[in-house]
Structures are given as structure tokens and as C-alpha cells.
Amino acid sequence: MTDTASLSADPLARDWWTGVADGRIGYEVCRDCNAAQFYPRGRCTACGSTRVETRQAAGNGTIFSITVVHRPPSPALQAFAPYAIALVDLDEGVRLMAHADPALWIGARVRATFVPFGERIVPRFVAPA
């Protein structure tokens, strides 16, 4: 991932995806009210403070929901289909969308891996080793 500009026009998102390419999942914690949030906003949605810091999640969580996509949005992604998209509740208390092993189920414990998808590296959650 040398071309970080292609990741997003938003600097916060560019940083987040650059972290993913290095095997990290960032989330924000408010220094004033201690609320954790995802996605990164640079401002706390609980109290409005701009004193938020980025922390790295350990990569462990639980599947909240999961769908298996058979009809991708573009021909370029057809080679990856079917792929599973999940909502994952990280142990740090935030939820994010990510890829997952299609054999997983709601409530399953998972850990993050990082795999190529389309033009970038994405987090993909699998059963713990």
C-alpha cells in the first residue's frame, strides 16, 4: 500500500486504512469522557470533545451479524465471491464492518486477520487459532 491517497479523500480514513494494511485496527477513545467510538471522527460523539486519541484494538471480538454476498457490486470483485461481510463487536466495545469467514455464525468468537480484497487490504475475522 504505497498509494495511500487512493484509500480515501478523508485523512482520518486514510490513516485508518494505512493501519489496516500494517495489520492494525484503530478506534478512538475520548480523553474527557472515556467513550470509545468507531469509525474515527476526531471528535467524541458522546460529549463533543476533540480530545480523542487513537488506540489499537487487540483484534478479538464476537460476530454480531453476518451475510454472504454472492452478487458483488462490480465485475472486478467477482473473483472474490462469495465473500462474507460481518458486523463485529470488538472486545474494546466498538462495532465495525469487516470481512469474515463465511462459515462463521452470529455469536462466534473471532480474531482479526488481514487479506487482500479488491484494491486494498481489509480486515477479515476468522475463528481463533
Add this chain to the structure above:
Amino acid sequence: MAFISGVGNTRYGKIEGSTTMGLAAEAAHAAMADAGLRPQEIDGLLTGYATTMPHIMLATVIAELLGIRPAYAHALQAGGATGVAMAMLAKILVDSGRCQAVLIVAAENRASGQSRDQAIQTLAQAGHPDYEVPYGATIPAYYGLLAARYMHQFGVTGADLAEMAVLMRRHAGLHPDAHLRSPISTEDVMASKPIALPLRLLDCCPVSDGGIAAVITREPISASRVRIRGTGQAHFHQHISCARDWADMGAQASARRALDDAGMALTDLRYLAIYDSFTITLAMLLEEIGFVRRAGAGEAARAGRFGLEGDMPLNTHGGLLSFGHCGVGGGLAHLVETQRQLAGRAGERQVKNATTGFVHGDGGVMSSHVSMVLERV
């Protein structure tokens, strides 16, 4: 007071050679004629958006096309809830005395004006561009996540969801303008090809061309004396990954506001028009708002409660799932059918005792909710 004095629509489906403006004009003229008004008598115009015709001021484009010089005009955007939101704003405009007759119109050549991939990619942008879309997400995928969780949490089955699709197709068979009219069975739905499991092809609405319009007036100027009695909205999130309370996505709160505004209870409603982009959308909305118990939509459909002879006739035009989905016009069709039912002019689809009606629109992924209570006066 606000009355839906006229309605009109084009047929829905793949209409080769159709244009967004052509469909808008046909529907608008039909609605104005139905209300008994000439274009010059319209003093307010509201429209939505068209993905095939992005424009910074679509309302005045349509006004000029029709020869209308309104005192109030602009476009609104609330995804699939836009149609009901337009009607709500029209009510506010006539109630305040700002306007006498507001034309609301929605049209798009969504099926023939672009490729299927283009349509899917454009609509996927309802998701977060940085934290959802890059995963190859689509609107069916967002709703697939909703369906998987909802089914897990409340014990809804694929067969329950399939009932919603079968019902909408049965109703569309009675509407000459519907996109999909051939009957289907629950087995057909459950055997259709996987799109974003647990959702299959027949759990999803089609992409259609179409135009539809209504005229909301301050006085009851036509034979269709259907009054907007109460309205409400709720907007709890935009992106499904940010939805916090999965037991109330906003539909319940929106419906409650509309019912309180009307001074009515759920049990007072005799006709239902509920947004149904997917089978799960319809089941979730019916259950969250409280027309049936959790996981009860399928059994209520099987028992005939949502049919023409049932106690809660539902989307008798066939809904998005079968009448068709041309964008903003997809959700507005629910309102137009409710007006026809309450005015007693739904032809062979006419239900008995439709004195009151409830319309609910959902935009995004259960993101924007607009509810409306109508009554015959």
C-alpha cells in the same frame, strides 16, 4: 387541513426509451387532471432525486417542464422515505397557508437509464464510503446483515420472509401497472438464487422505471376526500454499522409520533402501506411498529390477515417487491395506493371499510423513517 386530492402514475417496469423527465411529466399531468387542476393552479412543487439524472435543483427543472411557476419549490432527499417526506412537507405547506395546491412528483428511469452494475454501485453509496463500501457491500448486503441478526434474535424463518414476497406478487397481479405480475410460491422464493444470504433474489425488489405524483391541497377540491391526519419522523443512524438499538431502528418512534399527531391508536388503522424494499424490511417494520408480534409477520400473512379480505390489508398495489422500485417513486406508490383505497377507487383491488390508512417509508438501511396517518372524510 391537507387533502390528497389527486394522484397519477405511469406503469412501472423496464420501459425502453423512457426518460426521468418524461416519466415525471406523464405522472404529474395525470395527478393534476385527477385533482381537477391546471398546471397554473399549482403553487408548490416538491420532488426527490433521480440517480440517473443528478441535478442541483430538480424541482425547478420539473416546474419549468410542466409550465408551473410555484411560490415554493425544492427537492428533498431521505432515500426510500423521500416520497412520504414530500407528502409530509406538502401538508405543512398547506396547513400553514403558504400554499393552496402542492404537486409532489417522483420519477426515474432507474432500470433502463443505466446498467445493473451502475445501479447497484450507486445505491451501495447509502453505506459509509470509507468503512462499509470498500468491503464490496451492496444494499442487499446491508439488509442481509439486518435479516441475519433479526432472524437470529427473534426466530424468524426464511419461510416467514418468503410469505412477504408471495403476498406482494399476488397483489401486484391485480394492478395493471405493476412491474412483476406472475404468481410465485414460497418454494420459488426460497429456491431463488442467493444474493446476500440469507436474502435471495425474490427477497429483493426489482429495479424499475416509473413515475408517480400526487396533489396535496388545503381544501377538499375533488371527489377523493382523503385527509392527512397525522405525520411523524425518526432518524437514528445512517449506516447499519452505527445502528445502536436493533429493537427500535426508528420505525416505532416515527409511527408513534404520527399516531399521537392523529390522536389515533394502531388498532384504529384499516389499511397498511409499509415500505418493502426487501422481505425483511416489510417483516421488521410490521413487527417493530407493532401491527403483529415479533416474528409474527409470516404467520399473519399465511392466515390471510394482510390480504384484500384480511383485517389489515397491506400494500394492495404489490409494493416495491412487485409493483416495482424506481427510487423515490417506489415509496410514493404506497401513498398513492392508500389514497385510492380510502377514496374507494382501487377497482378490483378495493378493500372494504378502508376508512383509515397508515403509510410508512424507510430510507437507507432503516435509517430515515417517515410515517403518515390518512383518513377518509
